[in-house]
Amino acid sequence: ETGVTQSPTHLIKTRGQQVTLRCSSQSGHNTVSWYQQALGQGPQFIFQYYREEENGRGNFPPRFSGLQFPNYSSELNVNALELDDSALYLCASSFDRNYEQYFGPGTRLTVT
Amino acid sequence: GIQVEQSPPDLILQEGANSTLRCNFSDSVNNLQWFHQNPWGQLINLFYIPSGTKQNGRLSATTVATERYSLLYISSSQTTDSGVYFCAVAYGNNRLAFGKGNQVVVIP
Numbered sequence: 001e002t003g004v005t006q007s008p009t010h011l012i013k014t015r016g017q018q019v020t021l022r023c024s025s026q027s028g029h030n031t032v033s034w035y036q037q038a039l040g041q042g043p044q045f046i047f048q049y050y051r052e053e054e055n056g057r058g059n060f061p062p063r064f065s066g067l068q069f070p071n072y073s074s075e076l077n078v079n080a081l082e083l084d085d086s087a088l089y090l091c092a093s094s095f096d097r098n099y100e101q102y103f104g105p106g107t108r109l110t111v112t
Numbered sequence: 113g114i115q116v117e118q119s120p121p122d123l124i125l126q127e128g129a130n131s132t133l134r135c136n137f138s139d140s141v142n143n144l145q146w147f148h149q150n151p152w153g154q155l156i157n158l159f160y161i162p163s164g165t166k167q168n169g170r171l172s173a174t175t176v177a178t179e180r181y182s183l184l185y186i187s188s189s190q191t192t193d194s195g196v197y198f199c200a201v202a203y204g205n206n207r208l209a210f211g212k213g214n215q216v217v218v219i220p
Contacts, residue, residue, distance in 0.1 A: 031206075033206075033207065033208070035208070035210075037153075041212060042116075042198055042200075042210030042211055042212050042213055043155075043198075043200075043208070043210050044210075045207040045208060045209070048205060048206070048207060055205050056204060056205035056206075056207055058207065059113075088153050090153075090155065092208075094206070097205060097206050098142060098143070098202070098206050099206075100143075100145065100157065100160040101145065101202075101206075101208060102157060103147075103154065103155040103157075104154075105152065105153065105154045106153045106154065108153070
């Protein structure tokens with residue numbers, strides 16, 4: 001059984017650019033959640049996708065957007081990057097909405 | 113939103129010692145998870161424990177949902193137990209709210 005995978009592992013972008021991060025959920029899982037973890041902090045919930053629909057959103061601006069595809073993989077898009085967007089971005093999948101969440105290895109984004 | 117507080121923030125242990133990490137949360141939750149974050153950032157699932165007690169090897173966890181806290185016990189600590197431990201509670205549409213973590217260092 002393949003776990004949650006994320007790509008790329010590292011990324012360096014310039015302020016004002018746009019970025020797309022990708023996540024493949026664990027086999028059999030239909031729910032994907034995205035989190036942002038700043039250095040020295042716990043992860044913060046960005047949003048969740050369930051069966052291709054957004055199913056809740058945290059306190060992040062609209063320039064953070066996402067998609068979930070029919071195979072339940074997901075993308076996180078961030079427009080107009082700011083320096084404070086530098087963080088580890090974590091994706092988690094679960095069997096359904098109220099089940100245990102399993103995390104991928106993360107994408108480390110640096111904005112210069 | 114829900115508040116999650118973990119204590120102690122930092123802990124230094126001699127190899128072989130036992131320790132207890134605590135997680136307090138401010139409201140009713142759907143479930144609770146404990147994670148260990150490795151140096152590369154990967155969150156490793158330790159326990160999924162909305163209530164009661166579970167054990168896995170040298171680790172065990174207890175959640176008392178009515179009193180809004182959970183405990184993670186590490187017995188006979190080893191250097192490989194070093195790292196950051198996170199408590200995360202699920203509420204609403206199963207979004208996880210994390211504490212700031214417990215930084216554990218086990219010295220040989």
